[in-house]
Amino acid sequence: MTSSQAGVHEASVASAPDAPPPPPPARHRSAWPVAVGAVAVLLALAALSLSVGAGEVGPGGVLDYLLNRDGARADHRLALVIGDLRLPRTLTALLVGAALGVAGAQLQSVTRNPLAETGLLGVNAGASLGVVLGIAVLGVQTSYGYLAFAFGGAVLASALVLLIAGSRGGSPMRLVLGGSAVGATFGGITGVLIVNSPEAYDRYRVWVLGSLAGVQGWTTLRQLAPVLGAGFLLALLTTRPLSALALGDDLARGLGHRPGATRATVALAVTLLTASAVALAGPISFLGLLAGFLARAVAGPRVGRLTLLAGAFGAAVLTGADVLARLVARPFEAPVSVIVALIGAPALIAIVRSRRSAALTPADPAEDAMTSVRRAEPAPAKPDLALRYGAWSLLIPRRSLLAALGLAATLLAAVVVSAHAGQSELDLGRTLQAVFGYGERLDVLLVQKFRLGRIVAGLAAGAALGLAGCLTQTLARNRLATPELLGVNDGATAAVLISATASGSFGAWWAGPLGALAAVLVVTLVSGGLGARGYRVLVVGLAMSALASAVIQVAMARRSLNSAGSLYVWTSGSLNGRDHAVAAPVLIGLAALVPLALVVARRLAVLRFDDSVAASLGVDPGRVRLACLLLAVVLAGLAVGVCGPVGFVALAAPVIAGRLAGPTRVPVLGSALTGALLVVLADTVGRVLIGGVEIPVGIVTTVLGGPFLLWVLLGRRQGAV
Numbered sequence: 001m002t003s004s005q006a007g008v009h010e011a012s013v014a015s016a017p018d019a020p021p022p023p024p025p026a027r028h029r030s031a032w033p034v035a036v037g038a039v040a041v042l043l044a045l046a047a048l049s050l051s052v053g054a055g056e057v058g059p060g061g062v063l064d065y066l067l068n069r070d071g072a073r074a075d076h077r078l079a080l081v082i083g084d085l086r087l088p089r090t091l092t093a094l095l096v097g098a099a100l101g102v103a104g105a106q107l108q109s110v111t112r113n114p115l116a117e118t119g120l121l122g123v124n125a126g127a128s129l130g131v132v133l134g135i136a137v138l139g140v141q142t143s144y145g146y147l148a149f150a151f152g153g154a155v156l157a158s159a160l161v162l163l164i165a166g167s168r169g170g171s172p173m174r175l176v177l178g179g180s181a182v183g184a185t186f187g188g189i190t191g192v193l194i195v196n197s198p199e200a201y202d203r204y205r206v207w208v209l210g211s212l213a214g215v216q217g218w219t220t221l222r223q224l225a226p227v228l229g230a231g232f233l234l235a236l237l238t239t240r241p242l243s244a245l246a247l248g249d250d251l252a253r254g255l256g257h258r259p260g261a262t263r264a265t266v267a268l269a270v271t272l273l274t275a276s277a278v279a280l281a282g283p284i285s286f287l288g289l290l291a292g293f294l295a296r297a298v299a300g301p302r303v304g305r306l307t308l309l310a311g312a313f314g315a316a317v318l319t320g321a322d323v324l325a326r327l328v329a330r331p332f333e334a335p336v337s338v339i340v341a342l343i344g345a346p347a348l349i350a351i352v353r354s355r356r357s358a359a360l361t362p363a364d365p366a367e368d369a370m371t372s373v374r375r376a377e378p379a380p381a382k383p384d385l386a387l388r389y390g391a392w393s394l395l396i397p398r399r400s401l402l403a404a405l406g407l408a409a410t411l412l413a414a415v416v417v418s419a420h421a422g423q424s425e426l427d428l429g430r431t432l433q434a435v436f437g438y439g440e441r442l443d444v445l446l447v448q449k450f451r452l453g454r455i456v457a458g459l460a461a462g463a464a465l466g467l468a469g470c471l472t473q474t475l476a477r478n479r480l481a482t483p484e485l486l487g488v489n490d491g492a493t494a495a496v497l498i499s500a501t502a503s504g505s506f507g508a509w510w511a512g513p514l515g516a517l518a519a520v521l522v523v524t525l526v527s528g529g530l531g532a533r534g535y536r537v538l539v540v541g542l543a544m545s546a547l548a549s550a551v552i553q554v555a556m557a558r559r560s561l562n563s564a565g566s567l568y569v570w571t572s573g574s575l576n577g578r579d580h581a582v583a584a585p586v587l588i589g590l591a592a593l594v595p596l597a598l599v600v601a602r603r604l605a606v607l608r609f610d611d612s613v614a615a616s617l618g619v620d621p622g623r624v625r626l627a628c629l630l631l632a633v634v635l636a637g638l639a640v641g642v643c644g645p646v647g648f649v650a651l652a653a654p655v656i657a658g659r660l661a662g663p664t665r666v667p668v669l670g671s672a673l674t675g676a677l678l679v680v681l682a683d684t685v686g687r688v689l690i691g692g693v694e695i696p697v698g699i700v701t702t703v704l705g706g707p708f709l710l711w712v713l714l715g716r717r718q719g720a721v
Contacts, residue, residue, distance in 0.1 A: 034298045035305075038312040042094070045319040049090040050082065052326055057081045089215045093319040095228055096212075096281045097291075099273040101314020102235050104288025105295060105307045109242045110266045111176060114296055118274045118288035121267060122183035126157025127278040129186045131207055132193045136200040146207060147220055147279045151227075154275035157182050162267050164710065181706035184648070188703030191572050196693055201568060202561050209335035209553055210282035212322050224276045231272030235307060238265050242303045284337050286546040287314055290344035293539075297351050317343060341550040345543040349526060352539040400670065403660035407673040414677055415459070418684040419451050453579030457642055458679040458697070460586035461575075462649060464639035466675020467590075467597055467668060469650030470657070471632040474604050474666050475625060482650040483516075483636035487541050489645035490548035491519020492637060493571050497555055500567065510585070512641025513634065519544070520633045573646035573698015575683050586638045593631055594672065600627050601666040646682075646698040648705030649675050 051059045057078065064072035065082040072078055100118055107116040119125070130153020134140035140149060164178035194201040215221070241262040244252040249259045277284070291314035292306070299305045321339035328334050420431040426443060433439035434447035472481045483489075495515020527540040552571075556564045569576070603624045606614045614621050636650065657670030679697060682704070686695035 035309065035312070038309065038316060041316050042312060042319070045316055045323065046090050046094065049093065049319055049323050050086050052323055053081065053086055057086075062086075084217050088218050088221055089212050089322070090319065092215045092221050092280055093212055093322045094315045095221075096277040096284070097287065097315035097318030098311040099228055099231065099277045099314070100284065100287045100318070101291030101295070101310040101312070102232065102307055103270040103273040103277075104290075104292035104314070105303075105310035106235055106238065106242070106266050106270055107288070108292045108296070109246065109301075109303050109306070110263055112246065114293055116176075116289070116292075117286065118270065118277075119179075119183065119283075119285055121161045121179045121270060121274070122157035122186060123154045123271065123274040123278060124283040124285060125183040125186040125190070126153040126155070127151070127275065127283060128204070128208065129153045129190045129193075130156070132190050132200055132204055135203050136193045136197040141203075144220065146214075147224075150282075151224070151275050151279035153186075154278055155271060157186055158267065158271035158275065162264060162271075165263075165267070177710065181710045183706075184702050185706030188699050188701075188706070191699040191702065192695055195569060195572070195696060195699065196690075198561060198565055201565060205553070205556060205564060205568075207282055209550075210284040210337035210340075211325075211333065211335060212281050213333050215280065220280060224280060227272050227276045231269050231276065234265055234269035234272070238262060238269065239304045239307055242266065246301065246303070281318075281336070284318070284340060285549075286337075286344055286542075287318060287340050289542065290314075290340075290348055291317065293348060293351065335550070335554055338550040338554050341547045345547040348543045349540055353527075397661070397665050400661040400665050400667065403657070403667075404669050404673060407657075407660070407670060407677065411459075411673055411677045411680070414680045414684070415455055418455050418458075418680050419447055421684050421688050449579075453583070454575040454577075454683065455680060456580055457578035457583035457586075458575050458683050459676045460583045460590060461639040461643045461646065462653075462676035462679030463590055463672040464586055464635040464675070465646060465649040465679070466653030466657070466671040466673070467594065468632040468635040468639070469652075469675070470654040470666065470668055470671035471597060471600070471604070471628045471635075472650070473654050474601070475628045475632070483632050484645075484650070485541055486537075486633065487519035487523050487544050487548065488516040488633060488636045489640060490545050490552070491515040491517075491522075492640035493552055493645060494519075494548050496570065496641075497552060497567060500563075510641060512644075513637035516633060516637030516640060519548070520629075569696050570644040572696040573644040573701070574696035575643050575679075576694060576696070578642060582642055586642050589634065589638045590672075593635060594668070596627075597631055597668050600624060600631060601668045604628055605666050643679075644696075644698060646679065647702045648708065649678050649701055652701075652705065652708055653678060 047059070047062075050062045051057075061072075061078060062082055064070070065075075065078045073083070103118045104116070107118065107121075108114050127150040130149035130151070131140075131146050133153070134145055134149035138145075140146065160182050161178040164181070165174045194204060241252070241257045244255045244257045245259055245262055247255075252259050252262075274288075291310045294313045295306050295309035299309050317340060318336070321336050321343060324339050324343075325334045325336045328339075416428075416432070419435060420426060420428055426434070426446070430439055430443055431447060434443040435452065437444055437448070468483050472483055472485075475481075492512040492515040495511040495518065498515075499511035523537065523541050523544055526544070527537045556567055559567070603614075603619045606617055606619045614624075639646070653675035654667060654671045657667035657674045660674075661667040661670045678701065682700040683697040686697050686700045689695060689700075
């Protein structure tokens with residue numbers, strides 16, 4: 001996933017720390033036949049992996065070497081192809097797949113949510129940061145160097161997550177949010193380094209695809225085998241405590257277990273397994289989620305056989321994907337992460353759409369996730385301000401009005417600072433004169449043509465993102481929900497990439513909104529329509545996001561360095577080169593959609609109660625949700641089309657506006673003003689922080705978004721968390 005996404009698909013994996021125990025699951029058939037079948041499939045795939053490759057050595061040569069027929073191991077050619085290349089590669093695929101599968105099952109069990117995945121503890125983000133630091137700072141070029149820095153970065157990220165979670169009791173919620181924050185911050189720092197080093201990006205964009213082609217010989221596997229063994233052992237030892245933990249913390253303590261220690265041990269096991277896997281094969285995301293989900297579909301929620309089957313499924317999927325990676329693009333190799341996504345996404349969607357999926361998940365995890373971080377109960381508010389003129393009257397919320405006026409004044413000051421800030425030596429007086437067209441010609445050109453254009457674009461995009469986030473969070477009743485969960489960012493990015501490929505230039509602004517709408521339409525149709533369960537929509541969204549992200553990474557890896565670098569800056573979120581013409585469509589959209597959002601918000605506030613209560617008050621819940629969803633998607637798509645997928649603005653703006661306006665109102669105007677303020681300030685910081693170098697606005701918001709997430713969701717006053 002990208003750094004903007006670091007935010008925030010974790011909305012789908014947050015679960016309440018003291019959630020009640022789920023009802024008894026449906027009876028599942030014995031898992032032993034499936035286990036025997038999985039072992040048979042693993043053996044067949046391992047044999048196929050040993051028989052497939054660039055060298056002309058077939059199954060007969062493999063058997064001769066393994067059985068040492070006629071002294072075959074003395075043959076240098078067979079020893080090189082089988083002993084030094086295919087055999088260690090096959091064993092690495094089996095171990096890495098098993099490690100990711102076991103880690104995914106462990107995380108899903110400890111968080112009590114089948115949508116958890118191995119990147120949850122920030123391991124992938126830490127490994128990526130370690131590799132980029134090694135390349136950009138120390139000039140690392142060897143695969144062994146990548147391995148060492150990837151492992152070190154992964155361990156560092158997980159250690160920080162454990163410290164954050166442990167400092168507040170180590171609950172599942174804090175474990176999830178700590179991983180979200182660390183992953184986002186590390187991802188933003190990685191983006192800063194990549195933007196400033198084309199060489200680092202050129203090497204990173206190949207490594208991030210994930211591949212087993214770099215496994216040559218037994219050295220690296222031998223070095224990490226003890227770490228993998230320790231991870232597997234810890235996972236085995238935690239199966240019984242995790243089974244007790246599934247009954248609830250209180251019952252687990254009554255059975256003699258320690259929930260905090262169990263979670264810490266699971267986190268350590270996941271860290272060792274995932275860090276070793278990323279170091280050996282690169283960041284192969286989605287496999288842990290897929291393997292755990294497939295195992296749960298077969299074995300049910302019993303932790304012991306769930307963990308074993310998840311390891312077997314993970315090993316089988318990765319080994320099969322590695323075989324296909326060697327076959328589909330011969331004599332070259334396809335990225336294994338793309339093959340995993342191509343295999344796993346349809347399988348995951350098929351399972352979640354099946355009738356049996358309802359029995360697999362007795363309580364809807366998406367609904368638990370979407371309601372686990374609810375807004376605080378409305379506090380008694382001060383009397384509203386009533387304006388009357390004859391027969392007409394207008395009721396204005398006093399606190400919301402004051403908050404909006406304060407935000408507007410702060411936004412005006414931020415615009416002045418942004419117009420003044422830059423590399424040229426303009427004092428404040430000359431800047432203000434140039435804003436109104438007075439002063440020297442070069443000053444007017446600089447301020448009006450270059451600075452004010454991107455400021456207007458930032459204002460429009462930020463307001464759209466803030467408003468989209470407000471509608472999404474109010475609809476979902478969750479401060480972690482953003483339009484990204486429906487694939488808006490990935491769809492917009494894919495559309496811009498296709499437009500750029502077809503036209504030979506960067507692509508038109510309208511490609512982003514069309515891509516966002518297309519992505520939401522696909523997710524909605526595949527999940528079974530707007531009436532589908534939220535759990536199904538989230539799973540389909542995650543599957544489609546994994547597939548789109550893999551394809552995007554491949555497409556960028558195969559473009560020229562200059563073209564790929566420009567697209568990477570856009571995918572990070574950037575206002576560079578934006579002007580009034582680009583911002584005009586968003587401003588027109590805001591002029592039309594903000595009044596509609598205000599109308600929808602009045603009815604959306606009623607949906608905070610039960611649907612039956614809303615219906616009794618004359619509100620149609622289905623129509624309100626549909627209108628709210630369409631408004632959020634269109635607004636987010638317009639913003640992404642202008643400045644790319646800027647992370648954390650849609651998350652942070654409604655939370656800040658809600659704090660200022662109070663919990664009794666839906667902060668529509670406040671969210672729009674806050675989003676515009678955040679984007680303008682982040683763009684200003686990105687332009688002036690490092691002399692002569694511009695940091696994209698999305699990277700700035702991502703770096704600052706991690707600490708913000710912790711402050712909002714782990715603060716002492718957040719009793720709802």
